[in-house]
Structures are given as C-alpha cells and as structure tokens.
Amino acid sequence: MAFGKYFISTPDLPRRIAERQPFTPFEVESFYGYGRPDPRVGYTDYPTLP
Secondary structure (H helix, E strand, O other), rough: OOOOOHHHHHHHHHHHHHOOOOOOOHHHHHHHOOOOOOOOOOOOOOOOOO
C-alpha cells in the first residue's frame, strides 16, 4: 500500500487514517509546482482537519 500522493494533498494523513476521516483529493497538476505560476499553490496549501 502506498500513500505518497495522499501525503501531499492530506498533510494530516496519519490522523485522518486513525480517525477514519476522508482524504483530500489530490490534483496531479499541482504536484511540485508543475504548471503553476506560484509553486506553493497546491503543494503547501491543502487543508488539515480542525
């Protein structure tokens, strides 16, 4: 089982697994700033649980 893509889109992945919460969908286009004017968008701004 691999979680690489979901660790990018769901920064609190271990907590979500433990609490059985849904993962945040990922956008491949936003990985590593690919094709975006601002490389931080999509790579560091995915939401976490409150």
